[in-house]
Amino acid sequence: MKPTDRLSIGQLAERTGLSVSAIRYYDAQDLIEAERNAGGQRRFMRSDIRRLSFVQIMQQFGFSIDEIRALLQTLPEGRTPNKADWRQISRSIRHHLDSQIETLEKLRDNLDGCIGCGCLSLRNCELYNPQDRAQKKGAGPRYLLGDKPALETR
Amino acid sequence: MKPTDRLSIGQLAERTGLSVSAIRYYDAQDLIEAERNAGGQRRFMRSDIRRLSFVQIMQQFGFSIDEIRALLQTLPEGRTPNKADWRQISRSIRHHLDSQIETLEKLRDNLDGCIGCGCLSLRNCELYNPQDRAQKKGAGPRYLLGDKPALETR
DNA sequence: CTAATTCCTAAACCTAACTTGAGGTCAAGT
DNA sequence: ACTTGACCTCAAGTTAGGTTTAGGAATTAG
Numbered sequence: 001m002k003p004t005d006r007l008s009i010g011q012l013a014e015r016t017g018l019s020v021s022a023i024r025y026y027d028a029q030d031l032i033e034a035e036r037n038a039g040g041q042r043r044f045m046r047s048d049i050r051r052l053s054f055v056q057i058m059q060q061f062g063f064s065i066d067e068i069r070a071l072l073q074t075l076p077e078g079r080t081p082n083k084a085d086w087r088q089i090s091r092s093i094r095h096h097l098d099s100q101i102e103t104l105e106k107l108r109d110n111l112d113g114c115i116g117c118g119c120l121s122l123r124n125c126e127l128y129n130p131q132d133r134a135q136k137k138g139a140g141p142r143y144l145l146g147d148k149p150a151l152e153t154r
Numbered sequence: 155m156k157p158t159d160r161l162s163i164g165q166l167a168e169r170t171g172l173s174v175s176a177i178r179y180y181d182a183q184d185l186i187e188a189e190r191n192a193g194g195q196r197r198f199m200r201s202d203i204r205r206l207s208f209v210q211i212m213q214q215f216g217f218s219i220d221e222i223r224a225l226l227q228t229l230p231e232g233r234t235p236n237k238a239d240w241r242q243i244s245r246s247i248r249h250h251l252d253s254q255i256e257t258l259e260k261l262r263d264n265l266d267g268c269i270g271c272g273c274l275s276l277r278n279c280e281l282y283n284p285q286d287r288a289q290k291k292g293a294g295p296r297y298l299l300g301d302k303p304a305l306e307t308r
Numbered sequence: 309c310t311a312a313t314t315c316c317t318a319a320a321c322c323t324a325a326c327t328t329g330a331g332g333t334c335a336a337g338t
Numbered sequence: 339a340c341t342t343g344a345c346c347t348c349a350a351g352t353t354a355g356g357t358t359t360a361g362g363a364a365t366t367a368g
Contacts, residue, residue: 008314008315008365009314010313010314010315019356019357020314020315021358022356022357024316024317029355037364039315039363039365040317040363040364041314041315041316041363041364041365042316059355064354064355066354101255105255162344162345163344163345164344164345173327174344175326178346179325179326183325191334193333193334193335193346194333194334194345194346195334195344195345196345196346218324218325219325220324
């Protein structure tokens with residue numbers, strides 16, 4: 001198999017673990033671009049395996065198709081993407097990832113102290129939502145999400 | 155406001171930051187139970203603020219409505235949930251959370267070494283997908299997802 | 309050459325988690 | 339009493355990310 005060989009959609013599906021229909025969908029969503037052969041069938045470059053791997057990974061990270069397309073579009077049009085290009089993408093991903101992890105850790109750490117103690121069960125947990133004062137700050141379960149009462153300044 | 159007071163759906167919405175329609179939806183999905191007044195309007199207990207906060211938090215964690223309902227149903231029917239009840243719920247949540255965090259961290263750590271170096275850009279990155287040998291292992295972007303080549307046994 | 313695969317498009321369908329709209333009722337203030 | 343705003347139900351619509359189906363055309367194996 002020469003590097004000039006093109007892959008059919010079925011082959012690409014096998015290599016990426018995606019379904020054929022998903023790849024067509026990604027094509028329609030402009031995440032990949034396919035050449036067409038004489039008979040109108042899609043032909044993909046081998047580098048599309050990596051491109052689709054990237055798509056799958058980003059989905060794991062919680063990125064939407066739109067966001068992934070945006071990331072991919074920062075790649076250069078004509079030329080081969082270089083280290084700097086990927087580093088650029090990598091930076092925004094790390095950012096997103098770090099904040100996701102931070103949120104989860106914050107939630108987890110509060111979980112033991114707050115849900116674990118039975119806060120949510122009844123009327124009088126000072127820690128979770130003292131005297132219902134939380135309402136003054138607006139809506140939502142603020143304390144568990146990082147906007148904690150002064151008490152627990154740890 | 156006495157502890158015996160009940161909240162209207164609008165008041166509950168204000169206190170939780172949820173929309174009225176979302177609360178009706180959760181009611182229909184049996185995440186909360188509403189009493190009805192003489193005129194047929196929903197009346198909620200103040201503890202439902204916490205219940206809905208819990209729902210919102212669990213959604214942040216990536217739990218589906220079905221999963222949240224299951225968690226809530228482990229709470230006792232007649233009696234007030236106690237420490238042990240919540241600790242029980244807390245345990246399954248931590249489990250879920252820890253693995254979520256672990257996955258994200260693994261992905262993040264591989265990101266710098268792998269995407270950051272330009273692996274996805276072209277043909278010859280031994281680390282990412284040496285000689286395309288990855289195909290033997292089945293589908294998907296395995297290496298970045300934890301199934302790394304022997305090289306990097308760190 | 310023929311049969312079995314694979315591929316094509318377009319349109320419909322699917323699930324989750326809600327929102328919106330229509331048509332009507334209830335509650336609160338004056 | 340009246341008006342306004344909050345509520346009610348039920349059905350349909352919405353978005354994301356695909357899958358399924360129908361009816362054909364192209365490719366590949368023998």
